[in-house]
Amino acid sequence: MTTPTIEPLWTVQExxxxxxxxxxxLYQWRYLGTGPRASRxxxxxxxxxxxxxAWLADQAA
Structure with a gap:
């Protein structure tokens, strides 16, 4: 049985x-609600x- 690898969360800089x-x-997109989902x-x-x-893929569609 393999354990799932959890990718670390990215910072704003990343x-x-x-x-x-x-x-x-990114801060402006967050304010407007148009950018990728972020969490505090x-x-x-x-x-x-x-x-x-996923957000980037949606933008290309």
Missing amino acids: VSTYLRVPQST VGRHLRYDPADVR
């Missing part, structure tokens, strides 16, 4: 690098990599 957009764009972990904003990839 998502910014992955999408090649400025961090300020304490006072930090984190993104599930699967959500970011």
